Amino acid sequence: MPLTPTPARPAQKISAENFRFLCDAIYKDSGIVIDESKHYLVEARLNPLVRTEGLDGLDSLCNLIRAVSGAKLRGRVVEAMTTNETLFFRDVKPFDSLREVVFPELFVRKKLERRIRVWCAACSSGQEPYSIGMLWRELALPGWDLQILATDLSDDILAKARAGSFLQLEVNRGLPAKYLVKYFERDGSNWVIKPEIKQLIRWEKFNLLDSMSRLGPFDLVFCRNVLIYFDQQTKARILAGIRGRMNRGAYLFLGASETTLNLDETLRRTVVGPSVAYQNPE
Template sequence: MTASFSPDEYKNFQIFLEKACGIVLGENKHYLVSSRLNRLMKDNNIPTLQELVNTLNKSMSSALRTKVIEAMTTNETLWFRDTYPFQVLSQTIYEEYKSQKKNSIRIWSAACSSGQEPYSISMITDEYSKKTPGFRVDVTATDISQEILTAAKLAKYDALALARGLSEERKRQYFSPVGDQWQVNANIRSRVNFREVNLLQSYASLGKFDAIFCRNVLIYFSAESKTDILNRMADSLNPRGFLMLGASESIAQYCDRFEMVRASTGVVYRLKGY
């Protein structure tokens, strides 16, 4: 594939990608499509973007289709991203459930990428549990990419990945060296269960949760898809459950089933009701 392609080719790829996984490409993302798909197209002897779209539309479950979606899925992440969500989790959400004498809760990390978010949640939980013995948290982490989930399950990271948001203290406490990488310790990994999930499809098999982390994800979806996702996430929460979004994300114009809760360290949304 060349670095440039026609407006019609790009438009057709935009339509395919949104239908396949909900990602909405802007009008100025030609470079992103070219850089992420160039090698894949060469390897599969596909000369143009339009031919790729035609091939993808012929099969709804091909290996090529999976590879294209994985290539276009943004996997930007880091440890304890933005800090405050994990403070809210420990100081507000966990304390709320503790006051209700609820000692076992479930958390969903949606679009978990290579695992930094769910493992950060598990580390925060370990720290909290030391002050509150018997407090149990199970984390379900999901992503659309099977390839990235395989890497997340291994929980092995290089020095560069560890340097992005992880303190030296937590590195010493929660990681062990494996060759030239570092692996999350077994007690932290055991709290996390990984599942392949497309956010445009059903969540029913995941069960109910007490809190959902869906951070820096909705920005890639259309307004219609945002409304659909938020309503189905509301259905996936237990009464008065919590929803944590990205720092720049808001749900005001998409879903009216949540209320904003201002904690001392940041904002979290809570399912309305009693």
């Protein structure tokens, strides 16, 4: 007689008390604000972790996090809530700005040093820094050095980024065919970025709430689609930290819906070719 398969455990909801506990923990550890309307998001992001841990629900997850041994698990909760999908050459206009304005300008400004330093904050699975690296290879002058620091809060996502291995679906999203042929190698069903691009990038775990004093200084910063998750005070704090690590004349690119308005009075909004950036005054 064939066995009847065990039905999958239904997704578990969370009590109001534990929802507030998780929101407070996530805010304390990452600065990300989750309001009362985001129950669905918390449940969708954390139920896979509940299943991985063999727990019977989100309330049990909260009880385990409260335990003395819950620090590592709490970190995994934060990672699950802060990992966001990305794609190659996302919102392509900033990359057009690099090609048409920013890199040519830096080639003049940095002609003695011949080194350009870039920071990709919250780099996720690596498509953004790899996109910058490929663009650089297309434009770079002989004898110039590009150093990209790519940071994220998640160990797991950094491991994926560092491997540089992408599914066919991932390379189909935003990556020009000529770059796929030129800068990737086939590995089974995946595509792996070539060493000439990988060597431009240093990967590092970093929390944007931490002191940035050991970073930089940078000529270019990408911190896109990150500030939207923070409250005003945290946004201002992060922007001040970034500005403090930018060289004079350096550019900061934010997401299309993000701004420094009422958050930082020093960074100057500047039209840069087809896009907008925020420039540290000379």
